[in-house]
Amino acid sequence: MTAIAVVGGGIGGLTTAHELAERGFDVTVLEANDRFGGKARSMPIADGPAPLHGEHGFRFFPAFYRHVVDTMERIPDGTGTVADNLVETEATLIAGVDDVDRIASTTAPDSLREWLEALRPAFVEDLPAADVRFLLERLLYLLTACDDRREGELDDVSWWTFIDAENRSQEFRDRLAYATQSLVALRPEVGSARTIGTIYLQLLFGQLDASRPTERILNAPTNNAWIDPWVRYLETLGVDVQRNAPARGLEFDGRRITGVALADGRTIAADEYVLAVPVDVAPNFVTPELRRAAPELGRIERLETAWMNGIQFYLSEDVELTRGHQVYADAPWALTSISQRQFWTDYDLESRGPDAVEGVLSVIASDWETPGIVHEKPARACTREEIAEEIWAQLKAHLNASDDHLTGPGTRLTDEMLVDWFLDPAIVETDDGVANRSPLLINTVGSLRNRPAADTAVRNLTLAGDYVRTNADLASMESANEAGRRAASAILDRARYRGSRPQCWELQEPAVFEPFKRQDQFRYRLGLPHPAATTQSIRTATRRLSKRL
Known part of the structure; x- marks a missing residue:
């Protein structure tokens, strides 16, 4: 039986493992963190038996996401599948500081x-x-x-x-x-x-497209609703999932990868190897020898990244806003949010964290270069505390700007509502601001030529990340899932597997x-x-x- 070692337990790595394990292959997944899911993962914000959860950023699934939803439909969860945890949104609120709020329907x-x-x-x-x-x-x-x-x-x-x-x-x-x-x-x-x-x-x-929901989100934090059931399913298929197993390099003999060297001194040997780490981490595995054997690997380091990280505000009231996204049109930090409580129907908020918490507002900041309205600095130059203060102020400036019959009374957020907040732990403080340990690939002008295919020139190495060339062509869960399918297909071809290949749309x-x-x-x-x-x-x-x- 062909043995496969997957380095990285994000969406790309888990997808590769899923496709190969369902076809009877021997798969080991090596994840550096204590939780699987990569950028999609959610995490407890404190110790204890039932803490609140925070996330890198909220998940959303637009209609053109087909690969990732197909995978979710194949993951058992209770009497159904993980795909049953997807909830359709109804409307997007477009809030402005000076303009009247607008509501855009997201239903067909x-x-x-x-x-x-x-x-x-x-x-x-x-x-x-x-x-x-x-x-x-x-x-x-x-x-x-x-x-x-x-x-x-x-x-x-x-x-x-x-x-x-x-x-x-x-x-x-x-x-x-x-x-x-x-x-x-x-x-x-x-x-x-x-x-x-x-x-x-x-x-x-x-x-x-009336045949598919315009966009959907999850009915609980990502690991509860999707990632944890996925990992459990892979284990039932015989996948060896190893947490807290960071890899420090690939061993290469000039023709083939011969092993994965782990930080704890172990070496994992396999027949096929899948590099499923983020775009900013992948160049660390590309030695000069690997670059000579597969020049496309050397071009990964030319790809550029941006910051798109999330923060959760835990509130004493459930501020529902719209049943969908909120876009803050004039926010310097390009904010979007979701009021989660109305969707998290399978998440017992009352039994978690402080008793005062009744609502969760999950926010993503996409512009970390523009000065804010409170500290008058870009997010990169702020402390974590200042980032939370600034985002909260920008939210209030938008949500309290008008008394609109479409969205209710003008004052929707007050400082008294704020119980606690949780900023993505990938944002770490430095001497002159913050650094980001989890940046996001951006498709800059001309970058397509630097994005490798899933199958590389090294005969037993494939790639499964959202920077791989895919039809979806976007740094997203969808691209990572498609890349994982393409990596699995390349391995199946080399193994002369006679069955079906993973579908790509x-x-x-x-x-x-x-x-x-x-x-x-x-x-x-x-x-x-x-x-x-x-x-x-x-x-x-x-x-x-x-x-x-």
Whole structure:
């Protein structure tokens, strides 16, 4: 039986183990921390039999997440599966300091009016008409561009440049250019138009697809609802899951990996090895010898990261806000949140932590470079205490800004409500601020060429991380899961396994655009520009598409 050693117990590593163990392979997973799940994990905030839980950041599952949801549907949990712990959201609150709060539905439209509203791209309400027309033209450009053009041209253009943000209105820049940063930490000035544009469209299409929920979240902290049942299931399949087992290197004989050297002095030997550590950790395993054998491994260190970390505020009241996300449009630190209590139906909050805690507001900060409103420093330059104070102040500035009939009375957060807070422990204090031990890959302009495939040139080494080339093309649970499937498939191919391979899905776009993509493919091969390279030709393509529809 082929033996596999997986270094890293995050989503990518657990997925690889899952796919191989279900096919009868002998798998060992080596995790450096005491809890599995990587960036997706939740953790107790104190010792004791029933502590409250904190997280790196809240989990959310948009409609285009297919790989990770398929895996969840195969993990037993009670009388059902882990996928039963996914709860559909209903609405997103877009809160501004000066503007009236807006509510955006996240349920599938079921009336003509709802369809018309859903067809309006996200965050364009109240924008100048010229900006809206330009945005639609840009999205049409993306939808009719062939895959080769997206990779060969649009990956080398920033989203900021592609949407001409410098020459658009301030409202356009605030609501659209930065919208993706709040959602997935994609910095608009440096993120590629290929990735940000594709994900923007996927989020929009998700709202129009009545066959799948637009977005879902978990009904309990991530480890309770997903990761712990997953690890238990892997153990029933015979997987050797080892916690607190950090690896310090891969042993390489010039042709093959021969072992994993652990920090405790042990060496784990196997037939196949999967490196499933984060993008910032992976270069530590790439020796000069490995780089010569597989040059693609040496390019991982060129990939850039950003910070997108979470904090939980434990409140004396359950402040529900909307049944979904909250986006703080004017927050300097690009904040998003979820009021968790209304969703955590399988989590007994009353028996955990201080008796005063009745609600949990989980917040993610995506901009750590812009000065705040209290300490007037970027998050990077603050202490942990200052970060908590600053985020709390930005939340209050938004949620207490207006008395709106859509969202209730103006004062929704008060200092008296705050019982405690828990900031991601990956944020550690330094002499001049904080460091981040868990940064997130960002898809910068031209970075696709530095992202390796799951199967490497080293004959028994595969990669399973969200920096691997995948269809999902985004630093996320979905990409990590897809990368794990691709790593497993490569191992199955080498083992000449006769059964099925793990399924990988392509991102779906409306079929009506396929003829235009085929035409653009022909033009691209001839070295010709996209038909919508100029505004006039974009309008011509729009008219042609309208006639076709």
